[in-house]
Amino acid sequence: MAKIFCVANQKGGVGKTTTSVNLSAGLAKLDQRVLLVDLDPQGNATMGAGINKAGLTSSIYEVLLGEADVASARLRSEAGRFDVLPANRELAGAEVEMVELENRERRLKEALAKVDADYDFILIDCPPALSMLTLNGLVSAHGVIIPMQCEYYALEGLSDLVNTIKKVHANLNQDLRIIGLLRVMFDPRMTLSQQVSSQLEQHFGDKVFKTIIPRNVRLAEAPSYGIPGVTFDPASKGAQAYIAFGAEMVERIKSM
Ligand code: ADP
Numbered sequence: 001m002a003k004i005f006c007v008a009n010q011k012g013g014v015g016k017t018t019t020s021v022n023l024s025a026g027l028a029k030l031d032q033r034v035l036l037v038d039l040d041p042q043g044n045a046t047m048g049a050g051i052n053k054a055g056l057t058s059s060i061y062e063v064l065l066g067e068a069d070v071a072s073a074r075l076r077s078e079a080g081r082f083d084v085l086p087a088n089r090e091l092a093g094a095e096v097e098m099v100e101l102e103n104r105e106r107r108l109k110e111a112l113a114k115v116d117a118d119y120d121f122i123l124i125d126c127p128p129a130l131s132m133l134t135l136n137g138l139v140s141a142h143g144v145i146i147p148m149q150c151e152y153y154a155l156e157g158l159s160d161l162v163n164t165i166k167k168v169h170a171n172l173n174q175d176l177r178i179i180g181l182l183r184v185m186f187d188p189r190m191t192l193s194q195q196v197s198s199q200l201e202q203h204f205g206d207k208v209f210k211t212i213i214p215r216n217v218r219l220a221e222a223p224s225y226g227i228p229g230v231t232f233d234p235a236s237k238g239a240q241a242y243i244a245f246g247a248e249m250v251e252r253i254k255s256m
């Protein structure tokens with residue numbers, strides 16, 4: 001049985017996609033079988049895994065509308081050694097088209113159930129909104145990984161996400177819980193980063209992952225080559241951190 005995690009934060013540019021792609025590649029390096037689900041119409045996770053979003057025959061869009069199975073729409077990221085359920089701009093239309101469908105918040109869950117046995121981890125890269133797409137992700141998942149930067153406004157908006165998770169937990173998915181906050185783009189030379197980081201630890205205790213992802217230019221460069229940072233430059237600090245985070249997640253699921 002796969003453990004399913006959403007990488008979510010309704011803010012854009014906080015490192016969701018970088019985390020989704022590199023945690024997938026990090027877990028693959030640890031011999032875990034991984035499916036990365038791109039739930040963002042921007043298709044950044046798809047491209048970052050080395051898959052051309054413009055050339056898709058079928059994608060998560062068809063899966064959500066019941067026109068394709070995950071088994072036929074998934075593709076292999078050779079660079080990352082994991083599978084990808086890809087997305088592109090078409091997905092933006094699904095939001096409206098799904099309004100007509102029954103069980104519209106459970107479409108992804110039902111589709112993923114059919115490939116459950118193929119994976120150890122399914123990671124869902126959510127869009128920067130608390131939309132019907134994100135809701136489909138949250139309904140499918142056992143837990144949420146929340147990437148955040150250690151800056152002054154880091155916690156702003158977090159309560160909206162936490163409240164949404166609570167509502168989904170109460171009404172749609174009793175399995176759902178926050179697995180942890182992941183500190184990303186961390187710059188140890190900044191006093192503010194250090195301060196916010198220790199405040200997070202004081203406030204949220206073991207809901208803060210031990211691994212800290214540093215700001216690392218290799219992680220930012222890798223997507224333009226269509227290669228996850230973990231594979232692009234495995235020795236870089238960023239790659240090493242995501243591999244360590246993979247190990248932390250492997251450990252974490254043992255008690256789930
Ligand atoms: P989101 O998916 O939340 O919008 P992204 O993962 O796309 O965020 O990250 C936003 C930008 O920050 C991208 O340009 C990405 O390359 C860069 N970035 C993310 N994490 C890091 C990091 N640890 N070090 C350096 N750049 C990063």
Ligand code: MG
Nearest residue numbers: 016017040044
């Ligand atoms: Mg993104």
